[in-house]
Amino acid sequence: MSADPPTSPSSAVVYPRWLRISHWLNALAVPLMMGSGWRIYDAAPLFAVSIPREVTLGGWLGGALQWHFAAMWLLAGNGLFYLTVNLVGGRLFRRFFPVSPRGVLADAVLALRGRLRHDDPGRYNQVQRAAYLFATLDLVVLAMSGLVLWKSVQFAVLRDLLGGYEAARLVHFVAMVLLAGFVALHLVMVALVPRTLPRMIRGR
Amino acid sequence: MPRPKTDAARPDAGSILKEARKLLAPRLAEPSRRTFLGSLTLGGVAMLSGCSLNDGDQVERALAAISRFNDRVQGWIFDPDALAPTYPAAMITRPFPFNAFYGIDEAPAVDEAGYALEVSGLVADKRGWRLGELRALPQVEQITRHICVEGWSAIGRWGGVRFSDFLKRVGADTGAGYIGFKCADDYYTSIDMATALHPQTLLALTYDGRVLPREYGFPMKLRMPTKLGYKNPKHIRALFVTNSNPGGYWEDQGYNWFGGS
Numbered sequence: 219m220s221a222d223p224p225t226s227p228s229s230a231v232v233y234p235r236w237l238r239i240s241h242w243l244n245a246l247a248v249p250l251m252m253g254s255g256w257r258i259y260d261a262a263p264l265f266a267v268s269i270p271r272e273v274t275l276g277g278w279l280g281g282a283l284q285w286h287f288a289a290m291w292l293l294a295g296n297g298l299f300y301l302t303v304n305l306v307g308g309r310l311f312r313r314f315f316p317v318s319p320r321g322v323l324a325d326a327v328l329a330l331r332g333r334l335r336h337d338d339p340g341r342y343n344q345v346q347r348a349a350y351l352f353a354t355l356d357l358v359v360l361a362m363s364g365l366v367l368w369k370s371v372q373f374a375v376l377r378d379l380l381g382g383y384e385a386a387r388l389v390h391f392v393a394m395v396l397l398a399g400f401v402a403l404h405l406v407m408v409a410l411v412p413r414t415l416p417r418m419i420r421g422r
Numbered sequence: 423m424p425r426p427k428t429d430a431a432r433p434d435a436g437s438i439l440k441e442a443r444k445l446l447a448p449r450l451a452e453p454s455r456r457t458f459l460g461s462l463t464l465g466g467v468a469m470l471s472g473c474s475l476n477d478g479d480q481v482e483r484a485l486a487a488i489s490r491f492n493d494r495v496q497g498w499i500f501d502p503d504a505l506a507p508t509y510p511a512a513m514i515t516r517p518f519p520f521n522a523f524y525g526i527d528e529a530p531a532v533d534e535a536g537y538a539l540e541v542s543g544l545v546a547d548k549r550g551w552r553l554g555e556l557r558a559l560p561q562v563e564q565i566t567r568h569i570c571v572e573g574w575s576a577i578g579r580w581g582g583v584r585f586s587d588f589l590k591r592v593g594a595d596t597g598a599g600y601i602g603f604k605c606a607d608d609y610y611t612s613i614d615m616a617t618a619l620h621p622q623t624l625l626a627l628t629y630d631g632r633v634l635p636r637e638y639g640f641p642m643k644l645r646m647p648t649k650l651g652y653k654n655p656k657h658i659r660a661l662f663v664t665n666s667n668p669g670g671y672w673e674d675q676g677y678n679w680f681g682g683s
């Protein structure tokens with residue numbers, strides 16, 4: 219636990235502008251992708267469940283596909299931007315590491331007891347680190363499996379890596395469910411610790 | 423005239439239909455809608471700008487423009503030498519599902535005796551082709567995966583004339599942009615020239631070693647494992663080579679035109 223930046227006073231910028239823009243673009247792209255994806259899923263459900271029409275986007279399959287294949291540019295472009303800036307500047311390593319199963323567990327226990335401190339906005343606790351890293355990775359898996367579903371002939375290496383077209387369908391679906399889980403938890407956490415919200419809007 | 427899509431058919435329609443039902447049951451009775459923004463949910467449009475329904479047109483136009491952009495991107499990604507995977511006979515989906523914008527009983531019955539494939543547009547030789555003549559050309563066969571725009575897929579075995587051979591034989595202008603197809607069920611669609619010349623693109627005359635049955639598109643289907651199901655026309659009556667995009671039955675309603683995989 220050495221490389222952490224010094225404690226930031228509450229007035230310091232904890233979320234640079236590029237990050238905030240990227241976060242809110244992502245928060246727009248994800249519901250668009252998920253809502254339209256649910257409508258596409260309903261056209262030929264993999265499982266016995268269908269998604270209620272009221273929460274889907276696009277109205278019919280063709281409309282949902284148009285939304286999905288439009289919002290994918292926003293999701294992918296913004297995601298690449300986020301990853302690039304995070305990696306190049308080294309923020310990814312400063313902000314999200316170290317992270318360990320034990321640390322995550324310890325912080326989770328503290329959080330459940332209501333004793334996890336939030337007074338240093340410049341640092342993520344281990345639960346946050348794990349959750350945000352998970353969301354990022356999961357979005358990468360969603361994008362990769364989506365590429366296979368879209369272009370299974372052209373992206374042959376990726377297709378074989380995922381075990382073929384039908385397997386990619388399953389991967390895409392499971393990754394979607396996991397992301398939905400993350401978003402739900404994320405929103406509950408924001409509701410529980412509402413002072414993080416203006417921070418993500420104004421940066422400090 | 424586009425007919426409403428009703429996959430539900432009568433109980434006597436046989437095992438193909440049963441299989442199709444099993445595969446596709448959850449999406450039966452799916453309405454196709456041309457104006458989908460009227461029923462847009464999730465407050466999707468409202469979320470974008472808090473806009474009223476009048477702005478729906480603008481959103482629809484923007485989505486259509488992005489879809490055309492995606493056509494170009496797919497044309498650019500398309501590798502004329504990349505082959506779709508082929509499968510052993512044991513992996514064929516049996517029975518192969520029936521899928522069309524109408525029920526299996528309504529699939530058109532084309533009479534072979536009176537049939538000749540019309541060929542027109544930018545080709546040197548515009549005479550019609552009888553089925554016997556097409557069967558006399560060199561035949562190839564392949565077992566490939568058919569991927570539907572709805573997400574499901576099935577493996578089938580198609581045989582027939584390599585389409586690029588046919589195009590050469592009729593002296594098609596392969597520098598032209600598009601090939602359009604008109605079908606006996608009033609379906610129509612069109613493809614890009616690069617896909618038309620792809621080695622796995624077949625003018626399919628057989629299915630699983632038999633003459634292509636009515637439910638799978640007799641007398642012929644253009645089979646392209648590099649494109650989604652709706653791009654693979656069945657019951658082809660006429661084809662033409664052109665430089666202006668002829669669109670398609672589903673494409674004109676909003677499905678992506680390139681529809682490649």
Ligand code: HEM
Nearest residue numbers: 237241244245248346350353354397401404408414415418
């Ligand atoms: C309207 C919905 C959303 C709200 C209100 C919201 C709110 C927030 C807030 C307040 C933070 C800062 C949290 C903190 O200080 O611990 C944050 C960070 C984050 N959120 Fe969201 N969020 C939303 C949607 C999403 C979605 C859909 C995703 C991804 C699927 C997402 C992924 C993330 C990630 C990865 C971070 C960490 C960013 C970083 O530091 O690099 N958020 N969000």
